[in-house]
Amino acid sequence: MVVQNSGKWLGNDGQWSTFYVHVGTPPQHFHVLPSLNSQTIYIPRASDCQNIPIADCGTSRGAEAFASNTSSGFDVNASSTWHDLGLYDLEPGTKFELDGTSLYGYDKAGISFVGGTNDNLTLDQQAVGAYSTPSRLGLSRLWLGRLGLSRFSMNISETEHPVSFLHALKEHGHIPSLSFGYQAGAAYRYDKVPGSLLLGGYDQSRRSNESITVPSAADVIVGVQGITASLRDGTITVLNTAIFAVLDTAVPELWLPSNVCDQIASVLNLTYHEDSGRYTLTDAAHNALQSISGSLKFRLGAGVHTSPAITIEIPYRAFDLEASWPIFNTTTRYFPLRKTSNRTQYALGRVFLQEAYLVVDWERDVFELSQAMFSDPMPEPNIITIQSSPSKPPAPASGESTSMLSPGATAGVAVGAVLLAIGTALGWWLWRLKRRKEKANKYSGTFQILQGLGRMGPSELAAHAKAELDGAQNPVPEVYAPPKPHELAHGAGENVRVEIFAPPVVYELGGTHVNRG
Secondary structure, three states, rough: OOOOOEEEEEOOOOOOOEEEEOOOOEEEEEEEEEOOOOEEEEEEEHHHHHHHOOOHHHHHOOOOOOOEEOOOOOOOOHHOOOEEEEEEEOOOOOHHOOOOOEEHHHHHHHHEEOOOOEEEEEEEEEEEEEEEEEOOOOOOOOOOEEEEEOOOOOOOOOOOOOEEEEEEHHHHHOOOOOOEEEEEOOOOOOOEEOOOOOOEEEEEEHEEEEEEEEEEOOEEEEEEEEEEEEOOOOOEEOOOOOOOEEEOOOOOOOEEEHHHHHHHHHHOOEEOOOOEEEEEEHHHHHHHHOOOEEEEEEEEEEOOOOOEEEEEEEHHHOOOOOEEEOOOOOOOEEOOEEEOOHHHHHHOOHHHHEEEEEEEHOOOOOOOOEEOOOOOOOOOEEEEEEEOOHHHHHHOOOOOOOOOOOOOHHHHHHEEEEEHHHHHHHHHHHHHHHHHHHHHHHHHHHHHHHHHHOOOOOOHHHHHHOOOOOOOOOOOOOOOOHHHHHHHHHHHOOOOOOHHOOOOOOOOEEEEEEOOO
């Protein structure tokens, strides 16, 4: 499924190619950015514009006109199908200081796609987040909406665990697999090359033939083995110690260790802006960078020292961005580079995906990365469909049955299952009873020995003899928290082997050619 590019370039931290989504009844339309690590559709809440001193607040945040009037954002009260779930902390980009709250609810939601008889695909009862963010000057904030591409279910509350939007599309038969191909677009290339997003496949015409395949159990994490700056007088290495970094479209910048940022700033004559935590360029520095055909080159692999590896080259033009309120009080030219406070923040943001094409196959736990290809004109799409993994059969849609047995056979299986459960419980109870008797005898003998030696009294021994500890249950987070391997992946460093996430023998995507045009 080729998601319809909206043709609009928006953002308060650069010009970014957006895509159409719609939410509610009647539908309210928005221009949003794909989000690799979000599970659903996020759109700005209309009331948020009350705290933003910008005349065209809603339009600049991607809200289309609604009911013949300019929209400030999603109006919950204007949707007859909205079912409120409550207000919670904002999930996308929290580790990158994108704070705020999100009003979650179920509603009709969908996307526009290329081809087919109906360009607007709508799903009922989809979890949606309408967000509000702090309005203080100098802070980062979630500006444009997001189209979540994660495979993980949400964890809104203890009782609400809706599947991701991508998973819902597969459940309803709209895409063949939990996979996608994405390139962010490039406003500086030719007459603005729009972004490309495919669900259930990828566009081979938008990427080079050379690529690397990386195992991925949760986040899209890559080993950054080196970064070099290409200048008129030669090449300078700016990253000497390899790191792991996550590809994350929640932010535009490269989030790198402080010493690496300082090295890049020194080489490119950048100025650090303390209040915003960003690097700005004087007119002289900007003109100097524009006068050379330089670039930053990233050497990437599955691990920090493993091969094969690939080099992704990003020209300086890709870093020529402008940011406005609330990052800066007035529109300011800046270089998308941020210092990190810890290694969990190492990231390659949207600026990187202007020149890289990403294919993620969640079902096979792998992703592919290659250099994005550009030409004038751009070639006809060459769509490759990624089929579902045989080892991971699709989950049934809500209300559907996967049983292939007759009613009588089904009843027999049910009765057998009940009897098996009763037998198992009875056996477990008898085993526990025997174990308790054995432990009682064991501790009785131990007590007599220790008491005779004068080393332990009856009360002390009773405390040590307790067979099981009373452990408190882990609290359920209000917004999705990935499993423990996910957290380990985030904190991966030089001493962590990314190969631990590798699925058995699967290193190629299951693709089928579909030529378009």
